[in-house]
Amino acid sequence: MSGLATLERPPAAPADDDSAKRRQIIEGARAVFLAQGFDAASMNDIARAAGVSKGTLYVYFKHKEQLFEAIVEQECQAQAEGIFDFDPDDHDVEAVLTRLGFVYIGFLCRPEKASAIRAVIAIAERMPELGRKFYESGPAKGIAKLAAYIAAQVEAGVLAVEDCEVAAAQLMEAYQAMLFKSMVFNFVREPSPQQIERVVPIAVKVFLAAYRAPADA
Numbered sequence: 001m002s003g004l005a006t007l008e009r010p011p012a013a014p015a016d017d018d019s020a021k022r023r024q025i026i027e028g029a030r031a032v033f034l035a036q037g038f039d040a041a042s043m044n045d046i047a048r049a050a051g052v053s054k055g056t057l058y059v060y061f062k063h064k065e066q067l068f069e070a071i072v073e074q075e076c077q078a079q080a081e082g083i084f085d086f087d088p089d090d091h092d093v094e095a096v097l098t099r100l101g102f103v104y105i106g107f108l109c110r111p112e113k114a115s116a117i118r119a120v121i122a123i124a125e126r127m128p129e130l131g132r133k134f135y136e137s138g139p140a141k142g143i144a145k146l147a148a149y150i151a152a153q154v155e156a157g158v159l160a161v162e163d164c165e166v167a168a169a170q171l172m173e174a175y176q177a178m179l180f181k182s183m184v185f186n187f188v189r190e191p192s193p194q195q196i197e198r199v200v201p202i203a204v205k206v207f208l209a210a211y212r213a214p215a216d217a
Contacts (some may be wrong), residue, residue, distance in 0.1 A: 004127050005017050005187070008029060010138060012141040021052070021056070022060055022070075023059055023084060024050055024051065024052065024194055025046070025050045025052060025056075025057060025061065025067070026039050026067065026070050026071060026074065028046055028047075028048075028049035028050025028051065028071075029046045029049070029061075029064070029067040029068075029071060030116075030162075031117055032045045033067075033068065033071065034112070034115045034116070034119065034154075035118070037122070038064070038068060038119060038122065038123050038177060038193050041064060042064075043057060043058075044065070046064065046067065049167075052139050060134050065127070068103075068119075068123070068130070069130060069133075071116070072120060072130060072133060072134050072137075072139070073133075082103075083100070083103055083104055083107060083142065084100075084141070084142045084145035084146060084157065085145075085147070086145065086149035086152075086193055088148070088149060088152035088153075091153060091158050092192065093153055093159065093208065093212075094204060094208060095160055095205045096149070097171065097207065097208075098200060098204050100146070100175075100206060101175045101200035101201075102154060102196065102200055104142075104172075104175055105175055105176070105179060105180075105191075105199075106179055106196070108176070109179055109180055109191050109196070109197075110190065110191055111183070111189055112132070113188055114180070114183040114184050114190075116175075116178050116196070117184065119186060139172070142172065143165065143167070143172060145170045146168035146171065147164040147165045147167070148164075150164040150167055150168055151164045158212075158213055159211045159212060159213055159214055160211060160212070160213040160214070161211045162173045167207070167211055171203060171204075171207050174202075174203035174206060174207065175199070175200060177192075177203065178197055178199055179191045179193070179196065179199055203207065
């Protein structure tokens with residue numbers, strides 16, 4: 001199996017249907033990968049699920065590694081869209097971080113999201129570039145954006161944080177406590193709204209207890 005670093009981009013398809021047809025194929029492949037796993041999935045299965053001929057499938061993607069990479073890219077882009085957009089001049093840190101927690105957990109703790117992450121974890125040892133790309137484009141980017149917001153609040157005197165990146169990563173993990181791993185390991189299908197409303201405010205309170213600037217600072 002070739003590594004992602006050596007994969008070529010698929011040849012261009014006609015401009016008028018490229019985007020829609022590519023999405024159609026990716027959604028078909030997503031369904032097959034989640035149902036069968038990467039190894040068991042075949043290009044024939046994917047073509048049937050996508051409702052396209054095998055010839056059309058190969059115009060867009062040469063092999064299933066490319067398809068899996070495209071799905072990973074889509075997952076990462078979805079995580080980046082809107083969730084980690086901050087106004088550095090908004091100094092109501094408690095409100096900002098509480099909103100972030102609810103939106104982030106609402107995005108992360110969906111059954112299809114847990115299935116996608118399981119699939120990436122399962123293949124990351126064999127295709128390390130894919131795992132690295134997923135982490136850099138998804139979790140690492142979210143942590144970096146949150147760290148930048150925290151740094152802006154340190155500069156404004158609202159927070160007192162020595163290492164903004166570590167603080168951001170700690171908060172992201174605290175949001176997930178008792179919620180996400182139970183899904184990944186199929187202990188629960190997804191957390192209830194009541195569970196999310198219980199965990200997220202506590203995560204923010206713990207963060208502020210550690211990092212809020214003293215009143216007389």
